[in-house]
Amino acid sequence: MERNKLSRRHFIQMSAFGVGSLLLFPQCSPQLRKSSWRFFSVEEAFLMDTIVEQIIPTDEWMGARDAGVTNFIDKQLVGPYVRFQEKYRNGLSAIQSSCHILFRKPFEELSWDEQTGFLKMMETGKLSQTLESRDPSQKGEKIWENNFDRSFFNLVCDHTMQGFYGSPRHGGNKDYVSYRMIGLDYPFTIGQNRYKS
Amino acid sequence: MKKILFTTLLVLAILFIVGALSFGSFYAYWNTASPDRTCASCHEISSSVKSFSGSSHQKMHCKECHGTALSNGLHSLKEKGMMVVNHIREERVEDIRMNESQVLNVMENCVRCHASEYANWKSGGHSATYKDIFLDVTHNQTEQLNFDCLRCHGMFFEGTTADVVEPINTQGPWKLKDPKKAGQPAIPCLACHQVHADGAIAQAPDYSKPASIFYQRTDSVSKVSFYDRHEKEHIRSEMLPKLKLFEGEYQVPVSEDPLMRNCTQCHAPNGWHQAGTSDDRTPRGVHQGLSCTSCHEPHSNNARNSCVKCHPAISNCKLDVTTMNTTYANPKSPNNIHWVSCKDCHKNQKSKIGNEK
Numbered sequence: 001m002e003r004n005k006l007s008r009r010h011f012i013q014m015s016a017f018g019v020g021s022l023l024l025f026p027q028c029s030p031q032l033r034k035s036s037w038r039f040f041s042v043e044e045a046f047l048m049d050t051i052v053e054q055i056i057p058t059d060e061w062m063g064a065r066d067a068g069v070t071n072f073i074d075k076q077l078v079g080p081y082v083r084f085q086e087k088y089r090n091g092l093s094a095i096q097s098s099c100h101i102l103f104r105k106p107f108e109e110l111s112w113d114e115q116t117g118f119l120k121m122m123e124t125g126k127l128s129q130t131l132e133s134r135d136p137s138q139k140g141e142k143i144w145e146n147n148f149d150r151s152f153f154n155l156v157c158d159h160t161m162q163g164f165y166g167s168p169r170h171g172g173n174k175d176y177v178s179y180r181m182i183g184l185d186y187p188f189t190i191g192q193n194r195y196k197s
Numbered sequence: 198m199k200k201i202l203f204t205t206l207l208v209l210a211i212l213f214i215v216g217a218l219s220f221g222s223f224y225a226y227w228n229t230a231s232p233d234r235t236c237a238s239c240h241e242i243s244s245s246v247k248s249f250s251g252s253s254h255q256k257m258h259c260k261e262c263h264g265t266a267l268s269n270g271l272h273s274l275k276e277k278g279m280m281v282v283n284h285i286r287e288e289r290v291e292d293i294r295m296n297e298s299q300v301l302n303v304m305e306n307c308v309r310c311h312a313s314e315y316a317n318w319k320s321g322g323h324s325a326t327y328k329d330i331f332l333d334v335t336h337n338q339t340e341q342l343n344f345d346c347l348r349c350h351g352m353f354f355e356g357t358t359a360d361v362v363e364p365i366n367t368q369g370p371w372k373l374k375d376p377k378k379a380g381q382p383a384i385p386c387l388a389c390h391q392v393h394a395d396g397a398i399a400q401a402p403d404y405s406k407p408a409s410i411f412y413q414r415t416d417s418v419s420k421v422s423f424y425d426r427h428e429k430e431h432i433r434s435e436m437l438p439k440l441k442l443f444e445g446e447y448q449v450p451v452s453e454d455p456l457m458r459n460c461t462q463c464h465a466p467n468g469w470h471q472a473g474t475s476d477d478r479t480p481r482g483v484h485q486g487l488s489c490t491s492c493h494e495p496h497s498n499n500a501r502n503s504c505v506k507c508h509p510a511i512s513n514c515k516l517d518v519t520t521m522n523t524t525y526a527n528p529k530s531p532n533n534i535h536w537v538s539c540k541d542c543h544k545n546q547k548s549k550i551g552n553e554k
Contacts, residue, residue, distance in 0.1 A: 038289075078289060169292075169428050175436055185438035187425050191465035191475030192346075195339050 039077040039085060044092050045070055048156075050108045051095075054115050055160045061181045062174070064164050072163030072172030073156075084155065091152035094143050095122075098131050101143075123157075125150035227266075232259050239280065241290050245393060253396035253420075262306045262392060269302070294429055297353040297381075303392070304385045311386075317496035318386070327351060328379040331362040332371050341367050349463035350383040352426045389459055391422035391431035421455070423462050434459045442479050444472045449481055454488035456495070464489075473536060482538030500525075 037045045052064035052073075077085055099107045099118065107115060121127050128144035144152075163172030173179070179186045227235050236259050237246040249255060254262075266273050283290055295303065308315045318324050330350045331342070342365050346358050359365050362373055373379055402410040422431035437458035442449040449472055451457075466477035473481075480487040492503035504525065508518045520526055522542070525534040532541045 075291060167428065169430065171291075176432070180436075185441070187423070187427070187432065187437070187462060189438060189440055189461055189465045189470070190468050191463070191477060192349075193340050193467075193475060 037074050039088070040070070040074050044088075045074065047092055047095065047107055048073065050115065051119070051156060052160045052163075054112075054119055055157055056164050062177050064160050064172075066174065067164050067172055067177050068174045069160050069163035069172045072166070072170055073159050075171040076159070081159075087152060087155060091148070091156070094148070094152075097143050098127055101131060119153065122149040122153040224266075228260050229258070235259075239284070241280065241284070241293050245293065248393040248395075251395050252393050253398055254392055256398065262303050263299075264302060264306075292429075295353075296355060297351075300353045300385055300387050301381065303387065304382070307386045307390075307392075314496045315386075317494060317499075321494075321497040321499065323384045323388075323496075323498060325350070325383055326379060327361065327373060327381050327383050330383045331358075331373060332379075334369065334371075337369060337371055338367050341365065342371075348426055352388055352424050353385070387431075388424050389421055391424075391433070394420070394422055394431065394433060396420065421459050423459050437462065440465070440479060441470055442466060442472050442477070443470055444481070449479065450486045451479060452486055452488035452491075454490060456490050457488040460489040478535045481536035482541070484535065484537070 035042050035045070040048060048070040049065045052069040056064035056067075056069070058066065073081075073088075077088060095107055095118075099105065099110065102118070103110055103114065107118065110118065125147045127149040128142060128147050131143045132141065163170070165178045166173055168174060168176060176186055232246045232249070237243045246259075249259075260268075264273070266277050280290070280293075327350075331337075331346070342358050342362060344358055347354055347361070351361060354361060360374060361378070362371050364371070402414070404410070406413075421434040423434065423437055424431050433455075435455040435458075437455070439453070439458060440451050440461040442451055461477075461479065464476045464478050466472060466479075467474040471477075472479065478489070480489075480491075491506070492500045494500075504519050521532075522530050523532045523534045523537050524530045
């Protein structure tokens with residue numbers, strides 16, 4: 001009982017925080033936020049949507065984009081997957097740089113087949129073998145070091161699967177789409193024993 | 198000396214008045230402005246406000262269901278204060294959930310508008326309290342209390358069955374760990390309803406299109422959702438799995454009614470989905486394919502007078518169906534109304550219904 005008591009110091013601390021924060025409320029206005037995402041910028045999130053849709057495309061069931069896989073990855077990147085933040089920032093930037101070199105346009109503007117072809121190059125590690133930066137200050141430097149293209153593709157692919165097939169509570173698998181697609185009844189329908197069985 | 202005292206008191210009084218006016222104005226603004234400008238300012242609440250804005254309750258204000266920052270006294274203030282503290286500490290709280298006492302507080306506000314539904318619920322079996330469910334001696338002696346009880350009873354309780362009742366055995370005597378829970382409803386409104394679920398506000402029909410008034414009328418999504426304790430979220434009834442039910446190897450046709458999927462989440466057969474096992478009451482026999490809601494009222498679960506909805510006063514057998522030898526007329530009848538078949542009475546005649554041979 002004693003433990004649940006609000007101490008005077010705690011009360012004053014909370015009141016000070018509370019009153020002080022009221023002044024900061026306008027900063028929380030949605031219009032002033034740079035991105036509605038937690039980690040990704042708006043551009044990065046758009047790119048992620050395009051990539052994950054390539055990995056699990058829409059057919060008669062919604063694909064990874066509509067199932068909220070980008071939301072899942074974004075949510076995990078500020079939580080348990082915080083260690084992958086740098087990889088995502090560098091990886092997404094490298095994808096756009098590579099697309100500008102190869103196609104002179106960003107990944108999202110490539111045709112479906114071009115996108116698939118590009119991701120296949122990533123998957124097989126071909127980009128790290130060939131592409132060099134065109135930035136004069138980094139001339140000769142590779143955009144994808146040490147097979148990063150391959151490892152980053154695998155990372156995104158793994159996270160896409162987790163987001164699409166995992167529980168919706170983690171941010172993906174909207175409306176249990178993957179469960180319904182594979183015919184997994186959820187929540188499980190099972191009654192109490194009710195004495196006889 | 199007197200002058201200093203007077204000045205100090207005056208300054209304090211002015212400060213108090215200014216403070217009270219500022220706080221009062223802010224509080225009044227907070228409780229009347231659009232949730233987009235107030236509650237949604239907190240990132241943690243914005244997703245709830247977003248879902249609410251597409252619901253059939255969208256014209257209401259948050260405080261009408263959730264109360265104000267002061268309506269629960271210091272408890273609310275402490276809670277809101279901790280939200281700010283957690284926010285500043287960057288301890289991300291993605292999905293804010295109501296605890297059980299908040300769910301019950303919201304329920305009290307449901308009653309203000311849905312008095313008739315509440316009265317019906319109160320008169321039916323789903324208004325059972327913690328005492329009714331967890332201190333049922335016959336049940337506890339026959340089937341041991343276990344972790345899964347809370348899936349359908351006390352689904353908002355934060356803890357395990359062992360935190361609700363003791364001892365966990367079939368000997369008893371049983372008592373609630375928190376005696377205050379005895380009178381609390383174990384299946385509150387939010388067990389089957391999600392206030393923030395997608396839904397349109399009811400509108401008068403378009404009289405220029407008579408067909409849309411009746412047979413071409415399109416309803417919005419269903420008003421029923423099942424609260425899944427494991428996921429800590431509601432699942433719309435049409436997204437719930439349709440029950441697959443078997444009599445041996447024969448698959449029993451089950452109604453397509455999405456509302457029934459809510460019922461079968463709890464009134465379900467065993468893990469093999471064999472008809473009539475566990476708490477399964479899916480209509481079979483002559484009532485095969487009917488939904489629970491074909492006979493039971495949604496809130497009171499009352500099924501009295503349900504026969505007349507479908508049956509003529511005198512049946513094809515030239516008998517009044519309400520007086521036939523079924524559990525409808527007599528609870529002790531061997532012919533359960535949920536699965537009574539033609540063969541139960543016409544033993545030597547062939548039947549073409551369901552699995553009857």
